[in-house]
Each structure stands twice: as structure tokens, then as C-alpha cells.
């Protein structure tokens with residue numbers, strides 16, 4: 530049997546880090562939302578009990594380092610399964626971009642294998658398994674829009690943000706999430722107003738939302754990679770209502786309401802950047818059907 534599963538990217542509309550924890554991770558408080566830029570995961574049953582990754586992207590590992598491989602391996606181990614699967618990944622989400630591409634591939638693999646292998650697990654159970662793979666995987670299992678706390682694995686659903694366009698631009702550098710967290714100094718940072726952003730979303734207020742975007746990790750990535758600041762400046766110059774780096778970067782996104790403005794920013798940025806996308810926020814959460 531063969532099964533297709535969509536693996537959408539996420540952006541962080543607000544990302545605060547509260548403190549470093551004894552386990553080495555950071556306690557976060559962030560608002561995440563899935564966007565209509567997605568990898569495609571194709572799962573095919575194998576009779577030999579092996580897990581195989583097929584990816585034609587040279588930046589994506591095709592062995593046990595792949596987060597989709599780890600998702601399949603974890604399910605096999607936990608439930609004592611001798612089943613095999615080929616996982617073909619068609620990559621549309623830029624790699625090491627701050628868009629949770631690998632995490633979403635892992636989450637889609639969990640959802641897909643739950644069906645293919647008829648495991649009968651709930652999304653909550655899949656999210657709990659996902660947390661063992663990475664901090665963003667639990668959110669990616671559900672998708673939609675959420676407040677994420679803990680190290681990112683505690684997910685509370687909230688309504689979709691106001692209707693808008695998201696224009697994304699990824700500079701030609703990859704950023705290591707661990708490096709960014711390791712260089713974070715919480716002494717002198719401006720913390721974003723996550724509660725304010727939550728209220729703006731609950732009020733469905735576009736005006737409030739654009740005034741409240743913020744990401745504490747910009748303090749690290751913008752210093753390490755000045756080209757990220759440059760793209761932020763360009764996005765503002767082309768007329769984005771709000772501009773922010775997603776996750777640990779380096780992808781920058783701009784928010785606008787109108788098609789005309791979206792086209793202007795998209796076309797303007799294509800002059801500076803190879804990877805530019807204009808997408809909608811995905812309002813819907815994932816389901817098990």
C-alpha cells in the first residue's frame with residue numbers, strides 16, 4: 530500500500546525564551562502557525578522490515594539522521610513491529626531555515642504510519658512520541674495555530690490568526706538551532722509580548738497582530754548573520770506591515786493583507802534571494818482521516 534501525507538512548514542509569530550533549564554533546553558513561550566508551504570511524504574510498505582529514505586535533496590540525510598527515519602524507527606521500537614517502509618520526501622521547505630521542515634516531515638511520517646500500519650493512535654499519542662524526536666515535532670503533529678510552552682512540546686490550540694499573506698525569504702545560509710540557543714544571552718534582550726499576541730489573535734485584530742510580532746532569537750541570529758537584517762530591511766522597504774525572523778532563522782517573513790502589496794514584496798525580494806514564497810496561513814488543524 531502507498532500513502533501520501535502533507536508536511537507543512539511553520540512560522541513563529543511570537544517567540545520568547547524564559548530561561549535555560551537544568552536539562553540544557555530552554556523554556557519557551559511561543560505562538561506557532563502552519564503555512565501553505567509543504568513537503569510531500571510518500572510512504573510505501575516494504576516486506577523486508579527496513580526503513581528507507583528516498584530524497585533527491587543533497588542537504589537532506591537519507592539515513593538514520595533523517596527525522597522521518599527516526600519517526601518510523603521509534604514507532605517500530607515502541608510497538609515491537611517488524612514492518613518496513615520506504616519514505617520518499619519531496620522537499621519544498623528550505624532546509625535549516627527556521628521553518629521546522631525536518632520536524633514536519635517526522636510528524637507527517639507519524640501520522641501516515643499510524644494509518645499505514647493501522648496503529649490506532651490518537652494525535653495526542655503521536656505528539657507525545659514526536660516530542661522524543663524534537664521540540665517542534667509535537668506542534669507539527671497537530672498543525673494549525675497554537676501556544677507552545679515547555680521546550681516547545683506543550684501545545685495549546687488557539688484560533689487561526691487574521692487572514693493575511695505571508696511572504697518568506699530565505700538567505701543562502703543554513704542556521705543551526707543549537708548554535709543560536711547556545712549564544713542566547715537573556716540579560717539584555719527585549720522580550721516579545723506573547724500574551725498581547727494571544728489577545729490580538731483571539732480578537733481577530735490584524736492591526737494589533739502586526740504591532741506585536743517578536744522573536745527573542747533575532748538577538749543572536751541577526752548578529753551572527755548580517756544578511757538576515759538586510760533582508761528584513763528590504764521587506765520593510767517593499768511595504769510589509771510586519772517583518773520577523775522565523776524560529777532560529779535565517780528565514781524572514783513579512784505579513785501583508787492585500788494581493789498587490791504581496792506581489793510587490795515577492796517580486797522585489799526575488800532580486801536579492803533565490804528562495805522566496807508567498808503563502809497563506811493554514812487555518813485547519815491536521816486530522817487522522
Ligand SMILES: C[C@](O)(CO)[C@H](O)COP(=O)(O)OP(=O)(O)OC[C@H]1O[C@@H](n2ccc(N)nc2=O)[C@H](O)[C@@H]1O
Pocket residue numbers: 541544553554555556557559627629632662663664665666679680681706707710711776777
Ligand atoms: C527555534 C524553534 O524552531 C522554535 O519553534 C524551536 O525552539 C527549535 O525546535 P527543534 O529544532 O525541534 O529543536 P530540537 O531538535 O529539540 O533541539 C535542537 C537544539 O536546540 C536547543 N533547544 C531547542 C529547543 C529548546 N526549547 N531549547 C533549546 O535549547 C538545544 O540545544 C537542542 O539541542
Ligand SMILES: Nc1ncnc2c1ncn2[C@@H]1O[C@H](COP(=O)(O)OP(=O)(O)OP(=O)(O)O)[C@@H](O)[C@H]1O
Pocket residue numbers: 588589590594595596597618623624625626627628629630631632634635665703704706776777778
Ligand atoms: N527530513 C528532513 N528534512 C530536512 N532536514 C533534515 C531532515 N531530517 C534531518 N534533517 C537535518 O536537520 C537539519 C535541520 O533541518 P530543518 O530543515 O529541519 O531545520 P529547521 O527548519 O531550522 O528546524 P526548526 O525550525 O525545527 O529548528 C538539516 O541540516 C538536516 O541535516
